[in-house]
Amino acid sequence: MNISIKICGIQEELALQAAIEGGARYVGFVFCSPSRRIVTPEQARILAQKVPKNMTAVGLFVDPTEAELQTVTGQVPLGMIQLHGFETPERVAEVRALTGLPVMKAVHIATPEDFAKVPTYESVADMLLFDTKVGPQATGGTGIAFNWRLLRGQKFSKPWMLAGGINCGNLAEAVAVTGAKIVDLSSGAEDASGRKDPAKIRALLDLATRL
Numbered sequence: 001m002n003i004s005i006k007i008c009g010i011q012e013e014l015a016l017q018a019a020i021e022g023g024a025r026y027v028g029f030v031f032c033s034p035s036r037r038i039v040t041p042e043q044a045r046i047l048a049q050k051v052p053k054n055m056t057a058v059g060l061f062v063d064p065t066e067a068e069l070q071t072v073t074g075q076v077p078l079g080m081i082q083l084h085g086f087e088t089p090e091r092v093a094e095v096r097a098l099t100g101l102p103v104m105k106a107v108h109i110a111t112p113e114d115f116a117k118v119p120t121y122e123s124v125a126d127m128l129l130f131d132t133k134v135g136p137q138a139t140g141g142t143g144i145a146f147n148w149r150l151l152r153g154q155k156f157s158k159p160w161m162l163a164g165g166i167n168c169g170n171l172a173e174a175v176a177v178t179g180a181k182i183v184d185l186s187s188g189a190e191d192a193s194g195r196k197d198p199a200k201i202r203a204l205l206d207l208a209t210r211l
Helices: 012-020 043-047 066-073 089-099 113-123 171-178 198-209
Strands: 006-008 026-030 056-061 082-083 103-109 125-132 160-162 180-183
Touching: 006 012, 006 056, 006 198, 012 198, 026 043, 026 180, 043 066, 043 125, 056 066, 066 089, 066 180, 082 089, 089 113, 103 113, 113 125, 160 171, 171 180, 171 198
Parallel strands: 006 026, 006 180, 026 056, 056 082, 082 103, 103 125, 125 160, 160 180
Antiparallel strands: none
16 A cells, blocks of 8 residues: 555544554544543454554644543554644653553644744654644544645654545545555544444555555
């Protein structure tokens, strides 16, 4: 696969199995309320135990407390923490030290000015994720894409992932416009009820192998 894929918001074994069989590089488990994709630590533990060694289980949190992090990481075999809220660079470093896990920090993008904060996060995070900024309190999972052309010509010192409204219909365009090597898929892999659709997961992963 030329493009690495993360399937985020896994809640059920059939979806996880589709991600594994399709060759996804990352799977994400959501631990923030009120997301419709949330799982309990107990649910995530059962699923994460089935994640193969060549795949990274990512725990997604929004401005988590120490207690929340310890509750989840004490039960769930995660390979990475994803911070998708308004965490400062100092907080990113604290979470990395507290959990002993690599940390991916989401940066919400709407205008060129939103990239100004990137260097401070590059100094403390292991990976970046660029998602859509849709409001002062929104933290992602909206299914809305930002202007991907804002990424043209940008250079980053850490690996980065593209997120926000990507599906089978626009995955090829997203990769072509941004040069992304890693893509995060969530709403684009769901059915009308908002649950992960194994058939859509397989279709997206199959498409990624041909890009």
